[in-house]
Amino acid sequence: MERRKFLSVTASGVTVAAAGVCWGGTWGVPQAMAGAPYALTTGVGTANLTGNTPTKNCWLYNGSCPGPMLRYRKGDRLSVNVTNNLATATTVHWHGIRSSNAMDGVADLTQAPIQPGEQFSYDLPLPHSGTYWYHAHNMGWEQVARGLYGPLIIDDDDDPTVDHDITLMIDDWRLDQDGQIDTASFGSLHDWSHGGRLGNWLTVNGLSDPKFFVKAGARLRLRLISAANARVFAIKINADAATLIAQDGAVCRPEKVDVISLAPAQRADVIIDLDGDSLALTDVSTGTPYPAGSFIVEPSLGRSTLKKSAIALAKPQKMPDLKTARTIPVHMQGGAMGTLAEARLDGEILPLRTLAQDHKKLWAFNGVVGTYSETLAEVPLGQLVALEVFNDTAWPHAMHLHGHHFWVTLDDPTATAPSGQRDTWLMPAGSKAKLVFRADNPGLWLFHCHMLEHAASGMSMVIAVG
Ligand code: C2O
């Protein structure tokens, strides 16, 4: 793989915080922020992605990438006033949050984009706890790739007690020789028809291979969030005792993990009991291990006094009986080396070549190029729905449903379905899955691939609920 080899900039292991301080506790606002509205401003700025040459022309929330940590408690309201200081329109989407459709932040579907110089106030309840994130949802393939994302963490009284609760937002940037964002390839038809915009530079919390200082014998909770446009990370944890406790914000059956697959927009929460002096994470998705942060015991922090008892967690919600479910087939086609010959775009059947060359559309659901003007389905409020998805393309896709979490059942008996609910599910090429959800949230909800180039070129459709 060409990945990362060509960069001339070198990563100097960045020391994130002075000894004695764990960055996880100092980043953003550590305690719940309910109360007065929080001001979030978009703007152009510089980020220290490589530890060497600053990367210019990043698009940032409050001047940093990731943006500030928005941290609440379950049951709080999120209240954020967004001011757009970019030269282009934007919106903010609260990924994985299941509440108000009007506040979902999908440009041209749930709101008009926030124009340069304008403001928009988001205000929504937060009925669920867990690890979420926020990101731009207007031309996300460029806006997210330039840095418009941040963590959204919702604490719960039932959260397991840990020594350090550390959020790690992992991103995959495409930088040029000088460590600058490769802007020439934005909108590349090749990326859009293949695996999306794959990068060559990995950051964790906007830094290259950051170090975190922790107590000896600490119990850590790591909240992994993928902000990548398209790459599917495989994060290897070199610890004996790593337990996966939640995915996409929802509890799962606790299980030991070694390598965590993290598709775009997915999250994984892991509890780790540290037994040595350090712990390193590496991304092994390309076959060449790439450092993705480490945790180093800092003696001045002392030793953990926590009892390392078994982690008590709520049980994942069981999938209801499918007898009453309405089945909606979703035949996904298109892209390079695919089976799509023609598809309907805004009422007109066009051959794939015309769709690609004249409209930059490359993918279809059920023979329809996804736009916001056509719904995939209309379902009554309360209906149990089974999206019967067939990835009939040569590429994996990370399918995300707005406003709901879903259960996953798989056709392939050798594949493992998640034990809890998800909001983003990676479908390998050729695979089939049922994504089952209770349509209990009224509004126009997007169902799309979170490989953002695919979403822009046809893999986005609306499910109308209620
Ligand atoms: Cu993470 Cu449609 O969004």
Ligand code: CU
């Ligand atoms: Cu896709």
